[in-house]
Amino acid sequence: xxxxxxxxxxxxxxxxxxxxxxxxxxxxxxxxxxxxxxxxxxxxxxxxxxxxxxxxxxxxxxxxxxxxxxxxxxxxxxxxxxxxxxxxxxxxxxxxxxxxxxxxxxxxxxxxxxxxxxxxxxxxxxxxxxxxxxxxxxxxxxxxxxxxxxxxxxxxxxxxxxxxxxxxxxxxxxxxxxxxxxxxxxxxxxxxxxxxxxxxxxxxxxxxxxxxxxxxxxxxxxxxxxxxxxxxxxxxxxxxxxxxxxxxxxxxxxxxxxxxxxxxxxxxxxxxxxxxxxxxxxxxxxxxxxxxxxxxxxxxxxxxxxxxxxxxxxxxxxxxxxxxxxxxxxxxxxxxxxxxxxxxxxxxxxxxxxxxxxxxxx
Numbered sequence: 104x105x106x107x108x109x110x111x112x113x114x115x116x117x118x119x120x121x122x123x124x125x126x127x128x129x130x131x132x133x134x135x136x137x138x139x140x141x142x143x144x145x146x147x148x149x150x151x152x153x154x155x156x157x158x159x160x161x162x163x164x165x166x167x168x169x170x171x172x173x174x175x176x177x178x179x180x181x182x183x184x185x186x187x188x189x190x191x192x193x194x195x196x197x198x199x200x201x202x203x204x205x206x207x208x209x210x211x212x213x214x215x216x217x218x219x220x221x222x223x224x225x226x227x228x229x230x231x232x233x234x235x236x237x238x239x240x241x242x243x244x245x246x247x248x249x250x251x252x253x254x255x256x257x258x259x260x261x262x263x264x265x266x267x268x269x270x271x272x273x274x275x276x277x278x279x280x281x282x283x284x285x286x287x288x289x290x291x292x293x294x295x296x297x298x299x300x301x302x303x304x305x306x307x308x309x310x311x312x313x314x315x316x317x318x319x320x321x322x323x324x325x326x327x328x329x330x331x332x333x334x335x336x337x338x339x340x341x342x343x344x345x346x347x348x349x350x351x352x353x354x355x356x357x358x359x360x361x362x363x364x365x366x367x368x369x370x371x372x373x374x375x376x377x378x379x380x381x382x383x384x385x386x387x388x389x390x391x392x393x394x395x396x397x398x399x400x401x402x403x404x405x406x407x408x409x410x411x412x413x414x415x416x417x418x419x420x421x422x423x424x425x426x427x428x429x430x431x432x433x434x435x436x437x438x439x440x441x442x443x444x445x446x447x448x449x450x451x452x453x454x455x456x457x458x459x460x461x462x463x464x465x
Contacts, residue, residue, distance in 0.1 A: 116342050120261035120277040120362050125311050127209035134170050134317040136161050141254055143284035143307030148431050150303060151189040154236060156216050158182050160201055161318045164448035170317045182207035184218045186240050186248055188288060192403045192415050197465060198240035198248050200456045231255055241456045243465035245293035252286030254307055261362040274313040280336045280357045282307040306331045319442045330418040330432025337397055337420050339389050341369045354389055354397060365391040377407045383436045396421040401434055410441040
């Protein structure tokens with residue numbers, strides 16, 4: 104199987120920043136998956152929005168239960184849409200909607216995808232190019248989210264792609280490390296009346312992940328995040344696959360329409376433990392060989408589970424000019440081992456809406 108990716112590193116984690124590769128790859132194994140991820144922080148730092156389109160819902164028991172028995176791998180994809188709006192570090196509106204394969208459409212030539220009544224597509228206009236997102240999703244207690252966003256690319260398409268074999272490689276496409284984001288969110292109650300409306304403006308990010316393998320059999324530990332400074336966007340990851348002795352850390356800096364990849368050392372300065380028991384690095388320092396430093400304080404957990412955490416983090420970047428820059432960014436921590444076990448399925452299922460029905464938990 105071949106598909107366009109960028110540079111391959113020793114830990115089987117490849118990257119690019121390529122709009123051409125931001126398309127669907129239907130030739131994957133049945134346990135393979137890909138997702139298109141969009142996030143943004145408002146200009147005043149109070150609001151955040153995260154939207155994910157998944158062709159195979161890697162956190163769902165519908166996906167993981169058959170994959171636990173290799174002989175009964177799912178024969179159909181489990182597409183899903185995840186939408187979360189945060190205010191002051193708290194999830195205010197969350198919709199996790201799972202669908203059937205018949206509700207999924209995506210293009211192999213142009214970046215666009217539809218899941219149920221939600222979609223995104225690449226659009227070009229005189230003022231620039233970017234992504235238009237239309238969201239129609241079911242919330243808790245039969246309410247509904249209707250939203251429209253524009254992710255206008257400020258810096259994107261920065262690393263050309265090449266053909267490589269992806270059978271044992273995770274592909275991370277940093278499509279648009281920095282975007283100008285505007286949108287409107289409407290919340291509709293079960294009687295069809297609008298009960299809330301939110302106008303959003305901020306700075307955003309878009310990436311695309313792809314893998315041909317079952318997630319819990321692949322990743323042991325994955326920490327990543329991004330932050331937007333006035334003159335630079337910083338994106339980092341620390342990634343460790345099962346069976347590998349060491350993790351690998353990379354720092355990507357985007358500045359003046361150029362993206363640079365830097366090998367880095369990862370130092371955990373303080374650890375924390377979430378209410379669900381997941382241990383994570385609370386304070387960390389990422390240092391490159393040429394002296395660039397990124398300090399991260401994951402002080403505010405905004406979403407949590409037995410296997411995944413999302414944070415609003417204080418991030419301080421010091422480039423070779425010696426001047427520290429400080430801002431708030433979104434960081435995430437994934438340790439998917441718990442998804443191998445059916446003990447947690449009941450709790451995960453309570454957050455998922457299916458067949459147009461609301462989830463049990465908000």
